[in-house]
Amino acid sequence: MTRKGLPKFVYEDRGYLRFIRRARGLSVMMKEEFGTPEFWDHYNRLIKGREPVPVKRTIETLALSYFESDAFKKLKPRTQADYRKYIEHIRRTWGDKDPQKLETHHVYALHRANAEHWRQANYLVQVLVVLLNHARLIGFLKKEHGNPAKGVPLFKQEGDGWEPWPEDVRTEFEAIAPPRARLVYELCLGTGQRIGDVLKFRWSHFKDGAFDFTQGKTDKPMWIPMTNRLRDYLASAPKNGLTVVCGANGRPAHYRVIADEMRAVKEQMTHSDATKYVTHGLRKNATIELYESGCDDEMVKAVTGHSGVDMLKKYGGRIRQRVLATRAQEARNRAEQNKPGT
Incomplete structure (x- = not known):
């Protein structure tokens, strides 16, 4: 429902006009053609409250x-x-x-x-x-x-949600992706963020080896050091605009355009299942890599911005359970070795 230059309290909605004044409980369809004497006569009566039509x-x-x-x-x-x-x-x-x-x-x-x-x-x-x-x-x-x-x-939801990209899919994508698609890939993988946030990253967000921004979905302020891989990749990336990922004439890239571009790359790949792996799955890749590196839940959340453990279970899946179980059993082994007489 839009205004588009219409007079006060009048809105265009699905091809007709409606007068809405909630303070007086008015919601009246106006069938007269906009601008005609009949329209203005009806409008003036509604403004003066002479047509007490309840909602x-x-x-x-x-x-x-x-x-x-x-x-x-x-x-x-x-x-x-x-x-x-x-x-x-x-x-x-x-x-x-x-x-x-x-x-x-x-x-x-x-x-x-x-x-x-x-x-x-x-x-x-x-x-x-x-x-x-x-x-x-x-x-x-x-x-x-x-x-x-x-x-x-x-x-x-069946399974654990978005599938992480297997190593062979990642390898082929990296080999054939054009520069902008590869840049999006590296940013999603290196930061563990949603593609909506990645497309809003500005060069000014990257300072002293870290990126400082606010997540769009959660409004959560984030400060995250870059991985060596991402830092090295961005060092050679062209700076054509304020945002890291640019559209035409250096303007911010549109989500749909980038989504279509990423999909087009996967359609060109020889891997039979390439098209089933979506860009959001790279956020899961990042989560899994953090767990495999020995990070606990709080450390993973500090990078990805997940708000709770339930989401980490979804993204970390069996890897999270395996890593935590390994650390727990190692702790038991250390405790056993430190017992007197052992």
């Missing part, structure tokens, strides 16, 4: 209200885009439905209907929880109704 309690009006809320406006642009996409799906499904009549079995059925794409199905439920929390804030749901989206069992 109809529907998923449609709930979504419009949420898009205007401070909570939505504070989200990161990419998160806003994701929320809009999933809320549009909810609007198409239940646009005219009263939120108070929405029950857990409705949400469960919606979730199961999208089971073919389990990540999207889970995210749909998670966004619906947020939307219905907003419904309670604006009086569309009463306390006794609770939040019908909460408690819906989500699909479990």
